[in-house]
Amino acid sequence: MDKPINRKEMLKWMAVGSLGVGAMTKLARANQRSDVSLKGNINHSVCRWPFRFLSLDELCVTVKNLGFSAIDLVGPEEWETLKRHGIVSSMCNGAEISSRQGWNHKENHPILIKNYSEHIELVSKAGYKNLICFSGNREGMDDESGLINCVDGLKKIMDQAEKSGVIIQMEVFNSKIDHPDYMCDNTPWAIELCKQIDSPNFKILYDIYHMQINEGDIIRTIRDQHQWLGHYHTAGVPGRNEIDDTQELNYAAIMRAIHETGFDGYVAQEFISTRESNEGKIQSLAEAIAICDI
Numbered sequence: 337m338d339k340p341i342n343r344k345e346m347l348k349w350m351a352v353g354s355l356g357v358g359a360m361t362k363l364a365r366a367n368q369r370s371d372v373s374l375k376g377n378i379n380h381s382v383c384r385w386p387f388r389f390l391s392l393d394e395l396c397v398t399v400k401n402l403g404f405s406a407i408d409l410v411g412p413e414e415w416e417t418l419k420r421h422g423i424v425s426s427m428c429n430g431a432e433i434s435s436r437q438g439w440n441h442k443e444n445h446p447i448l449i450k451n452y453s454e455h456i457e458l459v460s461k462a463g464y465k466n467l468i469c470f471s472g473n474r475e476g477m478d479d480e481s482g483l484i485n486c487v488d489g490l491k492k493i494m495d496q497a498e499k500s501g502v503i504i505q506m507e508v509f510n511s512k513i514d515h516p517d518y519m520c521d522n523t524p525w526a527i528e529l530c531k532q533i534d535s536p537n538f539k540i541l542y543d544i545y546h547m548q549i550n551e552g553d554i555i556r557t558i559r560d561q562h563q564w565l566g567h568y569h570t571a572g573v574p575g576r577n578e579i580d581d582t583q584e585l586n587y588a589a590i591m592r593a594i595h596e597t598g599f600d601g602y603v604a605q606e607f608i609s610t611r612e613s614n615e616g617k618i619q620s621l622a623e624a625i626a627i628c629d630i
Contacts, residue, residue: 374403381406381426381604396421408604426602431455438472440482445489460500471520497537507541510549539566548573555593562597571607591630
């Protein structure tokens with residue numbers, strides 16, 4: 337078992353997290369880095385949208401000063417900014433219509449096939465690897481029909497994805513709280529989709545927050561089904577807030593389970609900070625990375 341973070345280490349993380357945006361920008365201009373040293377067992381990332389109070393340039397500086405170099409859910413129009421800072425787009429987006437309008441309805445296939453064909457090429461040329469997709473909402477459709485439709489549509493882009501080295505990843509959402517009626521709301525359905533598509537370039541974006549709400553048993557699922565899981569998102573349950581001891585999940589234990597599977601992809605923080613100030617929100621991110629850096 338890894339030893340807990342001691343007081344000196346935590347104060348170091350908190351000091352980095354409490355840097356103001358102006359101070360971080362000055363550090364970046366001086367080509368200085370924080371002395372935070374990560375263990376290398378988990379490849380850390382952070383989702384763009386919960387930190388939109390920062391410009392993308394400022395978020396890039398923030399993550400570099402926290403010791404990692406990846407941001408999730410950044411599309412092609414902003415990749416130039418990432419590259420300028422030496423940051424990876426660890427989960428690309430922009431090809432989807434929306435989370436509600438996905439591959440389970442055949443009427444969406446023409447535009448989705450066009451969008452994904454274009455974005456697979458863009459992701460590959462940029463040197464990135466992962467591209468998100470969504471099942472869409474049921475809208476009265478049964479799960480078996482939705483599965484058949486997803487397989488039919490996604491198979492039309494998988495040859496290109498395989499040749500380009502791009503992994504298409506469908507995110508699982510909870511349908512109880514945040515995404516009512518979303519079809520890919522459980523791991524067994526998503527795994528069956530992977531089996532029927534039968535490609536090493538199709539995986540599940542396993543959102544720990546969402547699956548804790550809908551089905552629980554997170555660590556067992558990770559251990560038993562890790563071959564289908566290509567990416568992870570985090571957030572605290574309940575509330576989608578900090579992943580600290582105010583919520584029910586033990587993220588250090590979850591990270592150890594992920595590491596023990598040999599996983600070499602990314603784990604992206606996707607919580608919404610409850611802290612009021614921007615500096616406090618950055619501190620929350622620093623603390624989350626410390627918790628997950630097993």
